[in-house]
Amino acid sequence: MLHGPCGVNNLQAKCMVNGKCSKHFPKDFRERTDWAKESYPLYTRPNNGLVFECNGARFTNQYVVSYCPQLLLLFDCHLNVEISARLGTVKYLSKYIYKGPDRATMEISGGMQDEIKAHLDGCFIGPIEACWKIFEFNMHRVTSSPTSSYSSSQ
Numbered sequence: 001m002l003h004g005p006c007g008v009n010n011l012q013a014k015c016m017v018n019g020k021c022s023k024h025f026p027k028d029f030r031e032r033t034d035w036a037k038e039s040y041p042l043y044t045r046p047n048n049g050l051v052f053e054c055n056g057a058r059f060t061n062q063y064v065v066s067y068c069p070q071l072l073l074l075f076d077c078h079l080n081v082e083i084s085a086r087l088g089t090v091k092y093l094s095k096y097i098y099k100g101p102d103r104a105t106m107e108i109s110g111g112m113q114d115e116i117k118a119h120l121d122g123c124f125i126g127p128i129e130a131c132w133k134i135f136e137f138n139m140h141r142v143t144s145s146p147t148s149s150y151s152s153s154q
Helices: 069-075 087-098 115-122 127-134
Strands: 052-054 057-059
16 A cells, blocks of 8 residues: 655645645655654665556655555455554553543523423533444443452452
8 A cells, every 4th residue: 555646746635734745755764663752663664676656656665554454355445554552652542532521511591491402402422432322332331239240259
């Protein structure tokens, strides 16, 4: 999978912002994969002289998008994959997955009040909770007793 063409080959590309690729292509050539501090890995991109031409644009290893061939076959779609196991990334993801929905306090004043309409107008569901509901995942779990999963000998 290749990114582009963008940059001088196509200034009108969707990824172009202020004359530069917002996805930071072309990437630098690298002889090995390294981890940047608190970031994504910097993948191997050897300068082995291989060049691919398509519609007048030249592509080298600098334009290869990271991917997982097994997932491409499984889902039959364009799928980019990035790996990051840094503590900061895990904390960032956990913060947004487990933070719960945003909340607001409102006061309704005036004449007749429709409490049901006021409640519905005041609800807000964040993107994580919306996806959870769309995919119909369980929102909570109820067990018969707090110790039902533990044996009495523990």
